[in-house]
Amino acid sequence: MSADVSALEPQAKEILARYDQKQAAMLPLLHLVQEQVGYIPPEGEQWVSEKTGVAVVHVHEVVTFYTMYRTKAIGRCHLQVCTNLPCVLRGAESVLAYLKERLGIDVGQTTPDGKFTLSSVECLCACEIAPMAQVNDRYVGPLDRAAVDRLLEEGGHVL
């Protein structure tokens, strides 16, 4: 992490400049660390603590509170399937079951080759394309078996 920190300094400075008080840069700085490292390691929390002036314990609180921050690496392709009501009404559980079957993993797990991580998430507010999922940054839906097959095919080539 220490080697990476210097690479993040210019962006950190630019982020801090956008906020009236430095502790408000907490969320964007954590996103920055996670984009760089793939997750937020303890050194990352320490670095954000120094930049924001917030004690490390409270940085860790933030990391564990929000769903999007993670403290461990995941697969290159993160399949986040919505299992909230509008998506369940349109078949989300079949989609999830099919994904588990195709990937051979359960929710919360990563395939042994490190390609896919499967998560179940709450409403992504894209109910018009239910049942849907967020794949890394992208919203995809409506999903049926064919759409899932295509998704896994292209996901295998995701960096």
Added chain:
Amino acid sequence: MPTLTIDGRTVTVPSGTTIIQATDQLGITVPRYCYHPGLTIAGNCRICLVEVEKAPKLQIACYTPVADGMVVHTGSEKTLTARQEVLEFLLVNHPLDCPVCDQAGECELQNYYMDHGRYEARFAEQKVKKSKKAAVIGPTVVLDQERCILCSRCVRFTDEISKTSELGIFNRGDHAELDVVPGKTLDNPYSGNVVDICPVGALTDRDFRFKARVWYLSSSPSVCPGCSRGCNIDLHYVLDRPYLADGARVMRLKPRYNPAVNQWWMCDEGRYGYKFIDQARLVQPVSRLDATAHPLVWDLAMTEAAQRLEEAKANHQLGQWGVLPSPQMTNEELFLVRQLFQERLGVACDGRVAERPGSGDNFLITADKSPNRRGLQALGLAGTGGATLVERAMAGELKGLVVFGHDLVALYGEAVAHKVAQQVFLIYVGSNDTATSRLAHLVLPSAVYAEKEGTFTNCDGRVQRLVKAFEPLKGSRGELEILLDLARRVGAPLPYTTASEVFSQIGPVVPAFEGLTYGTVGLQGAPLTTAQAVSV
């Protein structure tokens, strides 16, 4: 100043007072978990919800400021129902640990359940499992996350009071967990306070763990002797169950609220520094004229001491005697030293003795590790100049030295202490076994602070009472008794029998103490007339 009605009683309070502050003033108990007067308001436990007429919902008493004409019901059906509902929620995931939990007997979940709960439990699911149970998180504290009701008092404590920010609440919802940052420990000079403020058994004291059930404990108010702050404390002790804690009497210390001194807090060094009360005590007088120690009965020991002094008096050699009074002694004891030795016998009393080095902080801890240096100074025993008595003893100028508690070996080194012991007849009056008590020619075992009535004067010049919790251990005696006995034996009897009598006689003689009696000092202390806040 708003006037409001609480449970039918009218009260006028300053603007800005919260309902819970008003009820506390009136002696009406509104239950609380997250509220603590020494910390910021969190408002998350919801147990203090009360009915306020004209408000659409119940209001939390801890946060709601009173208003003129407000009408509050702390015991209405709505209030009591809400209380029971909140309790039920708190107990949903709470483990049935009472049989193994140290908090039993002083647990606010137990207490409020007995007062306001008593419902048929309906939760019949699997309780949430958390990561740490009975986990040591630092040198003084054990954490049990399942017992935690997430009131956040301890988090606020480490942020606002110790300012060390070790504790946080991680995750969210019913998976929230109190913990230290991974890889860190709860290790600051005030860590023990989180155990006091934890309303349940989530944070418990390692030192006290499984020692005794709290309903066996008796309590006596006193003052911590660990430094010159004089934090007010309660001694918690057991006398009638010697099978507990290897027969020790004192089980633990707790801070006692005093807004002028320590508020609700005390430091760890003071809190855990009580072991000397029951360990390594001197319990029998000893005479050591050759190299061996001969136990003596008190009468013979006192006779020896008196004879030495009378001999010196007869030979006009009292000027070659000295007394080293200690800033660990009470005002009363020091006053008797002054009257007997300095005034009646003309023996030099000089408190200029080396101190063990220490540092203070900008909160409660002072660098001066003695509880009554201000008393020593106010009573004129702090020395006036010239060579100190230890220096004079080293130079062969003294024939006799009465040392009250100072461990000369620890303070000056073996060589100096041995030389002094060679030059003088060394009388040692002290409570615990030290290298010096093993050198002295006559050892008179004395009481510790817990065994005395007396007062200390803290660094701010505040005089505070020690209340005697129990008798001196086995064969030890209070310095007051020793000095009164000695005074009688050397033909200079002093007209007191109790510490209270001694204390009320100080004021007429020492202007700084004017007007002070045990009545005026009370249990929250009172300042010397010359008191200024001085950090010693």
Added chain:
Amino acid sequence: MSFEPVLSRRLGRAAGTWYDAYAADGGYEAAKKALTAMTPAQVIDEVTRANLRGLGGAGFPTGKKWSFIPKNSSKPVYLVVNADEGEPGTFKDRYLLERDPHAVIEGMLIAAYAISSHKAYIYIRGEYVEAYRRFCRAVEEARAHGWVGKGAQGVWDWEITVHRGAGAYICGEETALLTSLEGGKGFPRLKPPFPAISGLFASPTIVNNVETLAAVPPILRRGAAWFAGLGTPKQGGTRLFSVCGHVTTPGVYEAPVSVTLRSLIEQHAGGVRGGRALKAVIPGGISAKILTASEIDVAMDFDSLMAAGTMAGSGGVIVMDDTTCMVKALWTAAKFFAHESCGQCSPCREGTGWIFKVLTRVLHGQGRPQDLDVLLSAAGGMEGKTICVFADAAAWPVQSYIRKFRREFEQHIATGTCDLTRDYADAHH
């Protein structure tokens, strides 16, 4: 649908409407009018008389909220845009952010001027990556054209910081949003003080929803009376309704606020899919109390839905046909609430978890006779006792589904299953 679209004019363009096209469509004229021909007080007055109400869900009158800002405050005044859309069944803010961001920016500028704010933060939920990128692009376009930065129209200095959340539904609650924006966990705050007095960085703050702000430029361009006249006497204008679930064409549909629920379902969204029978509808996001098929002739404005025992909320309409197991539906809702409870106060933290566990048992055939009483008791115990209304929102579905579909719950408890058979495994277990 013979009315002229107001909020949805440009939402049909999937690639989004960018500066030139927006300006060509009358964009930024309202802002220019506000900044150069109106005082802040006049702007507030116009918005007040338009009867615009908060479209995030609370329905508080917008102009009235703006008027709460203390005049001559020694602290800076902040405008915070709540783009933390999270209410299940709702997606209209996402459409505005992605496809018509300048409408939001223009509304923000007018609002900032009205409340004397020189600094705006927009808090976009973390998962809305595309919306974030597009909105940032629009901000830079606006800046390039002199609408953001120093001296917008030579009149108003103001800046926008675009801020991303990190995944927590509770941050849609305005005080939790502020605490999150300040770098903390999304814990709602004790009130008072309200944000207009002490909000972001303990300074006077107005928090407005995306759609609410998008409605401001049309109000200024065409007048308060016009906007008010589109709706009811107490709620002016149109609204973007998000219709989803078992309809033929899920999507965003604009209609006057007085449109009926039946009309939204049958005329706008193509009716229930496959011609099936309607069973139940949630009219305003997952927290809204459920309506049965016979209760859909109700107008969709805040006051009508409140009178009908539910709420307009976020305008998210979730439609359920007769393949839906109501126990499953409630279980899914309970799962959501248990996952999203911030955990700060005891009734919500423990109550949402407890309710979910009981429903899990009931759903999987291990229900007990007293379970419905326990569920209703836990729900009632949470109501009105917490720091924010999340707990109440979690209680309402439990109370309304059991009340209106009690037979299904009793059947699950008595027999361990329910007799609905269907094609999709998902509507059942």
